[in-house]
Structures are given as structure tokens and as C-alpha cells.
Amino acid sequence: xxxxxxxxxGFAAHSAVPxxxxxxxxxxxxxxxxxDWQVTNGFGTLAMSGRVMPLPSGNSAxxxxxxxxxxxxxxxxxxxxxxxxxxxxxxxxxLDAPSRTILEQGEAWFGEKxxxxxxxxxxxxxxxxxxxxxxxxxxxxxxxDPEGTVDFNVYLFVLSETSMxxxxxxxxxxxxxxxxxxxxxxx
Numbered sequence: 031x032x033x034x035x036x037x038x039x040g041f042a043a044h045s046a047v048p049x050x051x052x053x054x055x056x057x058x059x060x061x062x063x064x065x066d067w068q069v070t071n072g073f074g075t076l077a078m079s080g081r082v083m084p085l086p087s088g089n090s091a092x093x094x095x096x097x098x099x100x101x102x103x104x105x106x107x108x109x110x111x112x113x114x115x116x117x118x119x120x121x122x123x124x125l126d127a128p129s130r131t132i133l134e135q136g137e138a139w140f141g142e143k144x145x146x147x148x149x150x151x152x153x154x155x156x157x158x159x160x161x162x163x164x165x166x167x168x169x170x171x172x173x174x175d176p177e178g179t180v181d182f183n184v185y186l187f188v189l190s191e192t193s194m195x196x197x198x199x200x201x202x203x204x205x206x207x208x209x210x211x212x213x214x215x216x217x
Contacts, residue, residue: 051165051188052158056117059165060102062191063095067215069107071198073136073144074211084136088211104169108198109182113171118185146212152187152195164188167196178204184213192217 051059071088093107095115102115137143147155149164156164169184181203186196194215201208 051190052156052162054165056165059117059188060097063102063167063188063194064097065095065217067093067095067194067217069093070214070216071108072212072214073142073146074198074209075132076207076209078205078207082132084132084139085209085211086136086140087142093215102167104184109171109173109180111171111173113169115167115169118166118168144212147195149187152189156189167194175202177202186213186215 051062054062069091071090073087074085075082076085088108091107094105096103096105096112098114100114101117103112104115105112133144133146152164158164165188167184167186167188169186170182172179172181174180180200182198182200184196184198186194188194196213197210198213199208199210
């Protein structure tokens with residue numbers, strides 16, 4: 031499992047893990063994240079009318095993290111527009127894998143085995159010192175999609191200056207559904 035996690039996050043199993051972001055100050059983090067990113071959207075789920083079904087991997091896109099007067103913003107990616115990005119200081123979020131049934135349905139329907147890494151596995155991979163946690167970045171906003179208005183949230187664990195991993199969630203207001211996907215940002 032650890033080898034698969036390393037490969038999923040873009041680390042070669044034989045190379046050293048990049049310096050973890052868990053020891054950096056907020057200012058150092060801001061500076062290290064500015065620039066262009068490749069966003070890969072993986073396996074997901076759609077919850078609607080009391081049912082949950084798997085979604086295949088999504089499209090990849092490019093996004094940029096840019097400095098603003100108040101911190102950082104993200105432009106590009108799956109949501110057209112520019113959206114503020116904030117470090118989560120006062121609360122922590124967790125990554126839980128979907129049920130085994132959903133994972134098995136996704137593999138049967140789409141022929142892909144989902145590689146979902148939990149927040150606990152991320153902390154192990156990053157090798158943060160005891161008492162330290164990976165920084166977390168939150169991006170939120172609203173945009174118009176062909177299917178209607180989407181309210182979205184992106185929750186990212188900052189693994190290093192070249193890798194972020196987390197969950198993208200969108201509430202599809204016109205149909206009353208919520209889509210969630212694994213997202214991996216690299217450069």
C-alpha cells in the first residue's frame with residue numbers, strides 16, 4: 031500500500047520524499063505555492079436523491095496560484111474564475127475513502143482501481159515531526175456549469191512545494207446532487 035501511495039503522489043519509491051511542508055511558516059508556504067500547477071482529478075462519487083454512485087476519473091486541467099493583497103488565489107482549473115485560497119488554521123479536515131461497495135462498483139463500471147489516500151496515510155508519507163501536521167488549503171466559490179450553478183470547495187493537503195492532494199466537492203444546485211473527487215496538484 032505504501033508503495034502505491036508514493037507512486038500515486040508522484041514519488042518514485044526509490045527516491046527520498048521531498049521536504050514536507052509541515053515545518054514551513056505560513057509566509058514560506060504562500061511563496062512556495064505561487065505558480066502554475068497541473069490538476070489531475072481522479073475517482074469520485076455523486077450523491078443524489080439518497081443514492082451514491084461512483085464517477086470515473088475526471089479531466090486534467092491547468093491552474094495557477096497567484097498572490098493577492100490578502101494572501102493567495104487560484105485561477106484556472108475546473109472552475110472558471112479566480113477564487114481566494116486560505117490556509118486552514120482553526121479546524122482540520124480528514125480524507126475518508128468511500129465505501130468498499132462504491133470502490134468495487136467504480137472498478138467494475140469504469141475499469142479503474144481507485145487509489146485514495148487518507149489523511150493519516152498522507153501524514154505518514156510526509157514524515158512530519160511529532161506534533162506537526164500537514165498544512166491545509168481551502169478554496170471555495172460558485173460558477174456556472176452547463177448543468178447549472180455549482181457551489182464548490184477544494185480541500186488540499188500541502189505535501190510539498192510541488193505536490194498537493196485532497197478532495198474537490200461540488201454541489202450541483204439545479205439537480206440537488208453533490209459530486210466529490212480526489213484531486214492531485216503537481217508541478
